[in-house]
Amino acid sequence: MSTPTMRAVRLHEYGGPEVLRYEAAPIPEPGPGEVLVRVHAVGVNPPDWYLRGGLTTMPGETEPSVRLPVIPGTDVSGVVEAVAADVSGFSAGDEVFGLLRFPSFHGSAYAEYVAAPASHLARKPAGVDHVHAAATPMAGLTAWQFLIEAGHEHPSPFQDFRHRPTALDADTTVLVNGAAGGVGHFALQLAKWKGAHVIAVASGAHEASLRELGADRFIDYTKDRPEELVHDVDLVLDTVGGPAGRRFLRTLKPGGSLFPVLPGAFDEKEIAHLGVTVSSAQVRSHGVQLAELGRLLDAGTLRVAIDSTFALADARAAHERAARGHIRGKIVLTVV
Incomplete structure (x- = not known):
């Protein structure tokens, strides 16, 4: 008997977007604790192009765990097709979304079907379509675990202590650098949900949309240096990172915190x-937290910005779009 197949995007070698190959692949079977999801949409994230470029060891791992060919991707939204015998809480026909097997490169989301750990999934909000749901998991959970609740005891591979979010309320001022990006626009909204005063830093093209999401103040980094304009901030969430991130230390009040999403040298x-704290986290799959995000999405408290959508077969074009940068929100692949 022949093995049932699906269409998927696989890597047989590492390189630029041109190595993404849309082809037939075996349909996975759900193992213990897993469900089989018929994928409707897939979120595109930086680890996808890191893997494509040849990064096969996740920070914190000592040895590579990737074997070619490999299906990239972690963020999915779709419909449960089948469930393993030991899974409760999900049934065939349920609409779900999730961040799969992260931190690792084994999400295998760029496909028509994916076997997903049930604990990494949440029910898709009824009022949110698959494209917007697929855009949420990694970026939304990153913002949540940095700002609201870590939800796990694992320290970032780049520090030896557990990350602890700062309490946010009406007396808190938060600066979000890279506020127009996937993590940034979720972080802005979560901070506003908690009542904080939010300063958004992005290019001027994004000012209107970020003010609509709740930014109290906007700084166009192409015209002004935020570290020269802002002082006595309680928290900086820097979604851009890199060597320039240390400039935000002097925007903080004593006792304030800098949270770099991409850790740099300090x-x-x-x-x-300065009497401040620098702390980072490594986002992890978490179905319970994702369900909380889903409730905020369903209520309209959170909105998801979509930069662009591409068919699964056009994953190369999606990665080429990502490489051009200045992304507003998220890039999503659709599966017909």
């Missing part, structure tokens, strides 16, 4: 002298 003496 001077411990400078941090101690």
Whole structure:
């Protein structure tokens, strides 16, 4: 008997977007604790193009765990097709979304079907379509675990202590650098949900949309340097990272915190002298937290910005779009 197949995007080698190959692949079978999901949409995330470019060891791992060919992707929205015998809480026909098997490169989401750990899924909000649901998991959970609740005891591979979010309320001022991006636009909205005063940093083209999402103040980084305009901030969430991230230390009040999503190099003496904290987290799959995000989406408290959509067969074009940068929200693949 022949093995049932599906269409998927696979890597047989590492390189640029041209190595993404749309082809037939075996339909996976759900193992213990898993469900089989018929995929309707897939969120595109930085780890997808890191894997495509040849990064096969996730931060914190000591050895590569990827074997070619491999299906990239972690963020899905779709419909449960089948459930393993030991799974309760989901049934065939349920609409679900999730961040699968992260941190790892084994999500295998760029496909018509995916076997997903049930604990990594949540029910898709009824009022949210599959495209917007698929755009939520990694970016939304990153913002949630940095700002609201870590939800796990694992420290980031780049520090030896557990990340602890800062309490946010009406007396808190939060600066979000890279506020127009996937993580940034969720972080802005979550901080506003908690009542904080939010300063959004992005290019001027995004000002109107970020103010619509709730930004109290906007700084166009192409015209002004935020570290020269902002002082006495309680928290900076820097979604851009890199060597320039240390400039935000001097925007903080004593006791304030800088949370770099992409950890960089910092001077411990400078941090101690300023009396501030630098802390990072590594996002992890978490179905319960995703359900909380789903409720906020359904209520209209959170909105998802979509930069662009591409058919699964056009994953190369989606990665080419990502490489051009200045992404507003999320890029999503649709599966017909």
